[in-house]
Structure formats: structure tokens, C-alpha cells
Amino acid sequence: MSARGRLCALLALCAAALPALAAGDAANGQKLYESRCTGCHSVDENRIGPAHRGVFGRRAGSADGFGYSSALKKSAIVWNEKTLDAWLTEPEKLVPGQMMNVQVSDAKAREDIVAFLRSLSAR
Amino acid sequence: MSSSRSTPSIVLPVSGRRGFLGSSALTLSAGTIALLGGAPSLARAATMDPMKDAGILNVALALEHEAINAYQLGAGSGLLQKPVLDVAVLFQSHHKAHRDALVATIEKLGGKPVAERPIADYAKALHADMLKNQTDVLQLAARLELGATNAYLGVIPAFGDSALSKVAARLAADETMHWTALSGALGQSLPTAALGFGA
Numbered sequence: 187m188s189a190r191g192r193l194c195a196l197l198a199l200c201a202a203a204l205p206a207l208a209a210g211d212a213a214n215g216q217k218l219y220e221s222r223c224t225g226c227h228s229v230d231e232n233r234i235g236p237a238h239r240g241v242f243g244r245r246a247g248s249a250d251g252f253g254y255s256s257a258l259k260k261s262a263i264v265w266n267e268k269t270l271d272a273w274l275t276e277p278e279k280l281v282p283g284q285m286m287n288v289q290v291s292d293a294k295a296r297e298d299i300v301a302f303l304r305s306l307s308a309r
Numbered sequence: 310m311s312s313s314r315s316t317p318s319i320v321l322p323v324s325g326r327r328g329f330l331g332s333s334a335l336t337l338s339a340g341t342i343a344l345l346g347g348a349p350s351l352a353r354a355a356t357m358d359p360m361k362d363a364g365i366l367n368v369a370l371a372l373e374h375e376a377i378n379a380y381q382l383g384a385g386s387g388l389l390q391k392p393v394l395d396v397a398v399l400f401q402s403h404h405k406a407h408r409d410a411l412v413a414t415i416e417k418l419g420g421k422p423v424a425e426r427p428i429a430d431y432a433k434a435l436h437a438d439m440l441k442n443q444t445d446v447l448q449l450a451a452r453l454e455l456g457a458t459n460a461y462l463g464v465i466p467a468f469g470d471s472a473l474s475k476v477a478a479r480l481a482a483d484e485t486m487h488w489t490a491l492s493g494a495l496g497q498s499l500p501t502a503a504l505g506f507g508a
């Protein structure tokens with residue numbers, strides 16, 4: 187194989203790996219969720235924060251029975267990898283006037299938590 | 310539900326409440342009370358946005374309300390034996406001290422403290438009907454304490470007033486102490502990695 191061919195093959199391998207990396211590790215995300223998020227959240231119950239089942243693809247501030255901030259209800263955000271990552275990075279920066287404020291500073295942890303939240307929508 | 314109550318499934322590493330906790334727990338609690346409830350300068354401190362800080366503290370207050378009620382559900386379940394029951398009541402008293410201090414601080418910042426909900430609401434949200442023995446109660450308490458630790462650590466960067474960031478760190482320290490004691494009672498191993506909280 188030529189050098190150009192090997193480079194193309196390498197790039198193809200990298201490209202194939204990217205979606206897996208971007209998807210995060212849902213199993214580790216569940217562990218992180220249970221240690222980082224369950225002080226306020228549950229999968230199926232509204233507590234201090236809203237229930238999370240079905241959050242992926244849901245419009246922000248729309249879970250049944252939870253009293254959201256007006257800021258979040260007005261935000262028009264739909265939760266996906268990008269918006270959830272921004273939310274977990276710094277909620278107030280994404281939605282000024284929100285109520286959560288908890289920040290997850292580690293990017294890999296955020297990615298895995300988001301992967302777990304996404305998996306909840308498939309169950 | 311009652312069949313498992315008579316057989317404690319937890320072997321405490323040491324006997325007695327003092328041994329369970331070590332001697333520092335009461336000191337920590339008193340320090341927290343002094344820090345929050347007895348330090349009006351904390352609430353008077355200049356903040357970038359006092360109402361935003363009050364909002365963060367109000368979420369913390371909601372968390373403390375839930376913790377108090379969770380321990381109430383555990384203590385009232387009949388599933389806890391001494392000395393674990395005494396420890397649960399002690400930890401509940403810490404959360405009550407946190408609550409009182411947070412209420413005072415929120416009011417001094419000009420906010421309106423969030424009200425406690427009926428205990429039945431907490432029982433439903435926490436699936437208290439699924440608690441069958443002492444281990445179940447301790448596992449629930451440990452999970453909530455760990456979550457509270459990470460919640461307090463996670464809001465530290467959000468405060469406008471750095472004095473409140475320190476308060477959150479001290480509250481997190483209390484919750485970590487609770488979690489550590491509960492994990493020990495459950496026979497769980499200590500974390501092997503450093504810096505495992507709040508990343």
C-alpha cells in the first residue's frame with residue numbers, strides 16, 4: 187500500500203472511531219450519574235430536580251409536574267449531546283436565570299453522563 | 310417487610326455511636342452552625358448578585374429538606390437498630406442545622422426560603438415503600454449523602470460571593486463525613502482513587 191493509501195486507511199479508521207468516542211460510555215455515565223446527580227435527580231421521579239427519563243430530545247423545561255424556572259421554560263432549548271454538554275459545563279452561561287447551577291468540570295465525565303441520559307430515552 | 314428487621318445485616322466496624330463516627334462529627338456540625346447561622350457578615354458580604362446566590366442556596370435548602378425527611382423515614386421505619394438509629398438521628402440533626410443556617414442566610418440575602426413538602430411526597434419520590442431492612446435504609450442514605458456532597462462541590466464555582474463558596478465546601482465536608490460513615494457501616498471499601506469527588 188502506498189503512503190497515501192496508508193494515510194487514507196488511517197483517516198478512515200479515525201473517522202470510524204469518532205462516533206464511538208463522541209457517544210461516551212453510558213455504563214460509566216450511569217455510575218457518574220448515581221454519584222453526582224442523584225442528590226437532586228432520579229430517573230423516574232421529580233425531586234429537587236426533574237426526572238430524567240426521556241430527557242434526550244425533550245424540550246427544556248417541559249417534564250410533567252416539575253416547577254422549572256421561567257428562564258428554562260422560555261429557553262426553547264432541546265436537549266441533545268451539545269446542549270446537555272453546555273448545560274453541565276455551566277448552566278448559568280447557557281440559560282441565565284436557571285436554578286441548577288451544578289457544574290461538571292470534567293469533559294469526559296460530562297460526555298459519559300450525557301451518554302447515560304441518552305440511553306434512558308431508548309428504554 | 311418486618312421479617313428482616315430482627316436480624317441486623319450490618320456489622321459496624323466498631324461498636325457504639327462515638328466509635329462509628331469518630332469524635333470530630335459534632336465539632337464539624339457546630340462549626341457549620343457558627344459559620345452560617347452565627348456569622349451575619351456572611352450574608353452582608355458584597356455579592357455580584359445576591360438573589361442569584363440566594364437561588365443557589367434555595368436549591369441547597371430543598372436538598373436539606375429532603376435529607377431531613379429521608380432520615381425521618383429511615384428512623385421511623387422501624388428498620389434501624391441501635392447504634393445505627395442514633396447515628397441516623399445525629400446526621401438528621403446536622404441536616405436540620407444546615408437547613409436553619411440556609412434559611413437564615415437566604416432571608417438575609419433577600420430571598421424567600423423554599424418550603425418543606427409533606428413527608429409523603431418525599432416518601433413517594435424516594436420509594437420509601439421499597440425499604441425492607443437496615444441495609445436498604447443505609448444505602449439510600451449513603452446515595453443521598455454522596456449526591457449531596459457532589460452537588461455542593463458542583464455549585465462552588467457558581468456563587469458570586471466567595472464566602473458562600475466556602476460555605477458550600479463546608480457543607481460538602483459534612484455530607485462527605487456522613488457518606489464515609491455510612492459506607493463504612495455498609496462494609497464498602499474506601500475509594501481507591503484520589504480526587505474522586507466533584508470533578
